Amino acid sequence: MAMQAAAVDAKAVTQLRAHFRGALLRPDEEGYDEARRIWNGAIDRRPALIARCAGADDVVEAVRFARERDLLVSIRGGGHAVAGHAVCDDGLMVDLSLMKAIRVDAGARTARAAGGVLWGELDRATQRAGLATTGGIISHTGIAGLTLGGGLGHLMRRFGLTVDNLLSIDLVTADAERMHVDAKTAPELLWGLRGGGGNFGIATAFEYGLHPVGPLVLGGPIFWPLGEAPEVLRFLRDFAPQAPDDLGITIAARLAPPTPLLPAGQYGKPVLALVLVWAGDPAAGQQAIAPLVKFGTPLAEMVRPTPYLAIQSMLDASAPHGMHYYWKSHRIPELSDDVIDVIVSRVESITSPFSQIGGWAVGGAASRVEPETTAVGAREVGVELNITAAWPPVDAGGDRHTTWVREAWEAMRPSSVGVYANFLSDEDTAGIAAAYGARLKRLTALKDRYDPTNFFRMNANIQPTRRS
Known part of the structure; x- marks a missing residue:
């Protein structure tokens, strides 16, 4: 028998709907079961609420809603993490999969893509201009998770990892604030986002440098x-x-x-x-x-x-x-x-x-x-x-x-x-240490600054410094 998800107050959800452009799905509503399924079929979790965001403003509202109610939050981009970080039990699943905007500037050789875009979608858009950037080798992988973790791909020996081609990120922080992160506005945070995963916020848009490739x-x-x-x-x-x-x-x-x-x-x-x-x-x-x-x-x-x-x-x-x-x-x-x-x-x-x-x-x-x-x-x-x-x-x-x-x-x-x-799959803190080595101290300092309560913890988690 399937487990039942914890309930979120119906009145609070109704109030959220009033200024939420996307869809809000409770366990008893049509579309809920489809929305909670991710790539790894071994993951069977039931959020109390799924917020299918239509844009960054929805993400802000979802984060604020979760903070006010002390809800566990998971973030779905493409939903491809083998550990199932995209979906949580009894908390709030922030689903970016409806956020599909892509803008390619062929002259500047850049592309801007929303957090729910898949690699195949980005590739099709950039290839219309004869351009590409290093991306995943499975086209239904989301750009968000792959980018934030580093980004291996067929083009990496020529153009570097995906993060080496990452110019900027739009972020919603644990305080429900929007930030534009680039080398000028927040260079240290950009460093952390280039490989540090989803530990510092929800990435709602990415800007990449492109290169002539193909057709x-x-x-x-x-x-x-x-x-x-x-x-x-x-x-x-x-x-x-x-x-x-x-x-x-x-x-x-x-x-x-x-x-x-x-x-x-x-x-x-x-x-x-x-x-x-x-x-x-x-x-x-x-x-x-x-x-x-x-x-x-x-x-x-x-x-x-x-x-x-x-x-x-x-x-x-x-x-x-x-x-x-x-x-x-x-x-x-x-x-x-x-x-x-x-x-x-x-x-x-x-x-x-x-x-x-x-x-x-x-x-x-x-x-x-x-x-x-x-x-x-x-x-x-x-x-x-x-x-x-x-x-x-x-x-x-x-x-x-x-x-x-x-x-x-x-x-x-x-x-x-x-x-x-x-x-990383189930390695916990030992895996994090193996992944980042000496960089972990610097990443922990960023976590302390931008997410000291570990609000974003459904990920390959970099834990903030323990405080009494």
């Missing part, structure tokens, strides 16, 4: 049988740090999905895939990727001139809404033999055809940014690894899938030098 890029996957994975990954270990900035490299080790890219006889067999994206001159790209394309005996190679928008949505089918998800992650300096052995052995014992071990080769422009410029943790040349379990809701064996993740994560711990903040 075609050279990109696509290469598949090898898992038996060749050790040799391929050792080759990649030496190849990736020296690769030109124009080349983005994403890794996936999993059971072969039923894709027309592979022979039918390979479906369900363990494979290693590299997704390559070259955003520069195609002829130079063909030459640069030739060593990878020719390495070993690939099962399939589909690196072709492809619309950038197709590249950005190519992996969407691997992360559908409603599946149950659980992951844990590590930042490693290189693909050591020990790590490669773990990847191969864990994929051989994988418990779900939808699970995988993914990786991002970090380097190029992302690694040349001075570390103190943003709050992002490790950005040196290396690899971000994410061990993801995914299984359908009808599968009652969730424990074996999460155990598979934890065992792989534990086996890789000796090689870890941290974790990417957006990949």
Whole structure:
């Protein structure tokens, strides 16, 4: 039997409706159940009230309403955080998903986008001008969470992380005040928002720098049988740090999905895939990727001139809404033999055809940014690894899938030098320390200044200083 959400005073909600442009949904109202569902179907929480904001003024009203009643607050942008931070039990869910405004200035090469925009929506808008910025590799990810946590993507080796292209943010603070945050108005807060997550307020709009990209890029996957994975990954270990900035490299080790890219006889067999994206001159790209394309005996190679928008949505089918998800992650300096052995052995014992071990080769422009410029943790040349379990809701064996993740994560711990903040799941304070390292002291000072009561705590939480 479903749990019942705590009630919020009906009269108070009626009063809020009088000056709220968006929709307010209580548990007994139509649309409530749909609005509380997020990407990770394993998360089943029931807010007392959902505030579907139509604009920043609604966000101000929602924050004020929650403060006056001491309600727990969660913030939904795209709702893609695996830990389910977007939705809370018994509190107020501030839903930005109706806030879809996008404005592209092709001449200035900038874009301004509201907090509910998804990456696919932003990409479509910027590509009409032949422009793009570093964004997520799943197009139905929200821009808000990905940006605030750092922002990995196919273009990061050429243009840096998403936060390296972030020019300004419009913010609603814990005091229900609106702020425009940029390098002139609040440089220290901008530093914290470039990687510190949703700890300092609700971001209602983002301004990004854009770059000429597309409409075609050279990109696509290469598949090898898992038996060749050790040799391929050792080759990649030496190849990736020296690769030109124009080349983005994403890794996936999993059971072969039923894709027309592979022979039918390979479906369900363990494979290693590299997704390559070259955003520069195609002829130079063909030459640069030739060593990878020719390495070993690939099962399939589909690196072709492809619309950038197709590249950005190519992996969407691997992360559908409603599946149950659980992951844990590590930042490693290189693909050591020990790590490669773990990847191969864990994929051989994988418990779900939808699970995988993914990786991002970090380097190029992302690694040349001075570390103190943003709050992002490790950005040196290396690899971000994410061990993801995914299984359908009808599968009652969730424990074996999460155990598979934890065992792989534990086996890789000796090689870890941290974790990417957006990949945190259930690590709590230890995970926060691993994500931010020495930056945590500076981030805590910002938390003390802008949210000393930890009003915004449904996130990868940076706790304020304890006071008596």
